[in-house]
Amino acid sequence: MRIVLVGPPGAGKGTQATRLAEKLRIPHISTGDLFRANISRQTELGKLAKSYIDAGNLVPDEVTIAMAKDRMSQPDAENGFLLDGFPRNVSQAEALDELLKSEGIKLDAVLDLEAPEDEVVKRIAGRRVCRKDSSHVFHVTYSPPKQEGVCDLCGGELYQRNDDSEETVRTRLEVYHTQTEPIIDYYRAQGLVVTISAMGPVDEVTSRALEALKSGQ
Numbered sequence: 214m215r216i217v218l219v220g221p222p223g224a225g226k227g228t229q230a231t232r233l234a235e236k237l238r239i240p241h242i243s244t245g246d247l248f249r250a251n252i253s254r255q256t257e258l259g260k261l262a263k264s265y266i267d268a269g270n271l272v273p274d275e276v277t278i279a280m281a282k283d284r285m286s287q288p289d290a291e292n293g294f295l296l297d298g299f300p301r302n303v304s305q306a307e308a309l310d311e312l313l314k315s316e317g318i319k320l321d322a323v324l325d326l327e328a329p330e331d332e333v334v335k336r337i338a339g340r341r342v343c344r345k346d347s348s349h350v351f352h353v354t355y356s357p358p359k360q361e362g363v364c365d366l367c368g369g370e371l372y373q374r375n376d377d378s379e380e381t382v383r384t385r386l387e388v389y390h391t392q393t394e395p396i397i398d399y400y401r402a403q404g405l406v407v408t409i410s411a412m413g414p415v416d417e418v419t420s421r422a423l424e425a426l427k428s429g430q
Contacts (some may be wrong), residue, residue: 214239214293214426215318217300217309219397220326222385223333224411225418229326230297232419233426240289244298247280248272258283277301278308285312293321306396322426323400326411326418330386338379345369 214237220226227243234241248266251259258280262272281299284290300306313319328336335354343349343364351358351371358365375381400406407425411418 214295214321215313216294216426217296217320217323217400218326219323219393220411221328221330221333221389222382223336224326224328225415226297226326228415229411229418229422230295232415233324233422234295236419236423237293237295237426239293239295240284240287241295241297242281242284242290242299243296244277244281244301247277247284247299251280274302274305274308278305278312281309282312300396302392303395303399306399320400320405322407323397323405324422324426325397325406325408326422327408328411332412333386334379334382337377337382338373340373340377341371342374342377343367343369343371 216233216237216239218226218230218233230241230243248259248262252263252266253259258276262276262280265272265276277299281296285294296309300309309320336352339353339355341351341353341358341362343351343366345364345367346369349364349366349369351364358371362371363369364371376385397406409418409421409425413421
């Protein structure tokens with residue numbers, strides 16, 4: 214299957230993308246991973262992307278599209294892929310359509326993860342990360358530490374990252390609504406959108422997604 218995964222920040226896209234790709238036996242292709250891999254390998258595209266990132270600018274669409282094209286042409290993506298974070302706007306969606314058309318393939322589905330805005334803010338703004346080990350993550354409501362402000366695993370101080378503040382989250386949501394959300398209507402016009410609720414336990418959301426993809430509803 215060839216799938217595009219969309220949804221607001223905090224909807225659990227990263228978690229679901231990893232799980233769905235494993236279940237469907239297709240590669241999970243995220244823009245973040247693409248950038249890191251190309252920059253790490255110092256490819257020409259990686260060097261170009263890094264020059265924009267270091268200057269504090271967004272990487273242009275044509276660079277992102279070129280990276281995605283290169284990744285989708287690799288052998289492990291021959292029978293499908295799951296795109297996460299790309300396309301992020303309508304112009305990228307149009308470019309992806311042209312790219313796939315030139316290869317004689319097409320998307321099977323666009324999986325839209327829905328979550329209420331207040332829940333998204335609560336999920337992200339409630340996160341607390343350990344200063345000693347950033348892989349130790351807690352949540353003030355869903356997985357609180359035994360002692361407030363202290364990591365259960367190593368005793369490090371827990372803090373809220375700047376980009377997890379409520380103000381920043383609401384700004385990220387506004388960017389999502391204005392730039393990325395329009396691709397849902399773009400793909401809905403092609404009959405590709407499958408919408409599910411991102412609420413509930415992770416396993417439940419994964420099962421819901423697999424069933425929706427299978428039925429196409």
